[in-house]
Amino acid sequence: MVGMSTFLRYGVGYRVVLDIFTLTFHELSEQLGSVYGKGPFHAKVLMREILKSGNVNWHNAPEFRQSQKLTRQLTMDLEIPIPEVSRCVSENSTIKFLCRFKDSLESESVIIPMQRHNTLCISSQIGCKMGCRFCETGNMGFKRHLSASEIVGQVFAARFILKKEIRNLVFMGMGEPFDNFEQVRQAIEVLSDQRGFDFAHRRITVSTAGLIEGITRLGKLNWPRINLALSLNAPNDEIRSYLMPVNKRYPMAELKKALISYPLRKKGLFLIEYVLINGLNDSETHARELAEFLAPLPVRLNLIPLNKTHGFPHDHTHDKDVHRFAAFLEDKGIYVIKRWSKGSSLSAGCGQLGSGASLNLP
Ligand code: SF4
Structure with missing residues (x-):
């Protein structure tokens, strides 16, 4: 279905893949909530950094420097599929x-x-x-x-x-x-x-x-x-x-x-x-x-x-x-x-x- 995250086989388990070019703000917020216990605050920062400013080093944003665990997880799971x-x-x-x-x-x-x-x-x-x-x-x-x-x-x-x-x-x-x-x-x-x-x-x-x-x-x-x-x-x-x-x-x-x-x-x-x-x-x-x-x-x-x-x-x-x-x-x-x-x-x-x-x- 359009807009949903996908799951990829990764080692023995599965990992979530969040495609920032596919997800609306609400879908991204929901995913951040259900997978990492976060929500609209971080979704907004990701959209601002990546989609508004073109910053693929989104993890340098102050909001993420304060959330190291989330940053580590998202570095694995977030996809920016730049053609x-x-x-x-x-x-x-x-x-x-x-x-x-x-x-x-x-x-x-x-x-x-x-x-x-x-x-x-x-x-x-x-x-x-x-x-x-x-x-x-x-x-x-x-x-x-x-x-x-x-x-x-x-x-x-x-x-x-x-x-x-x-x-x-x-x-x-x-x-x-x-x-x-x-x-x-x-x-x-x-x-x-x-x-x-x-x-x-x-x-x-x-x-x-x-x-x-x-x-x-x-x-x-x-x-x-x-x-x-x-x-x-x-x-x-x-x-x-x-x-x-x-x-x-x-x-x-x-x-x-x-x-x-x-x-x-x-x-x-x-x-x-x-x-x-x-x-x-x-x-x-x-x-x-x-x-x-x-x-x-x-x-x-x-x-x-x-x-x-x-x-x-x-x-x-x-x-x-x-x-x-x-x-x-x-x-x-x-x-x-x-x-x-x-x-x-x-x-x-x-x-x-x-x-x-x-x-x-x-
Ligand atoms: S892309 Fe070309 S073939 Fe396709 S609808 Fe437009 S004009 Fe017609």
């Missing part, structure tokens, strides 16, 4: 890095500089089952889910290994977050705790290809400030099913119903991502269909010219056509942002993660 940053490449302040886990598989994450802060794009799976045609991750197939600990590990690596101030988190890296719902939920619990990483919910965005059960489950968590993004990319079912096979399971009318019933906060917006592909989804007719689909929904529409990926035989929409497409939608009262992709030459742009083998060591 190895196996590769890292940067251009124009955009940084793509790979985290290698115990089984040697690697996730990809991207640090994207914004006007006043950095956004970290993290992965929830290695590979992806959704098979979107324009996406490098979709092309590589599915390897495995990431654990909550491995998701949190990417954030630790960005903050404390690469030493970047990260303000926003987006689940837009490798994988479909709702296909790994429990681990993503647990990771968000850990990442949003003020005693540790302290990412407010409004700074976290979960992006889905349109898994309706996931949208419904997120709505039921009563996390009104978490941002929900939908990777839409098409104005009708025919084009969407060609680009994103998941649409055959969850057609657009169903998706729209799920969004209409989603408990969006007052004045909240859905983020809709739309990758513009030359001649495929970028005509005026497409813009009109898209406007009709979006009409009842409060949205911010991000238009993103296609980034080149292997084996996808289409080109990006040209700049003047992006402006024309955007202007048509703005005329219909839709809030549009034109996002010129950052990091596409690093294969760090939208849909390009999964091509990590082409990276160079810094």
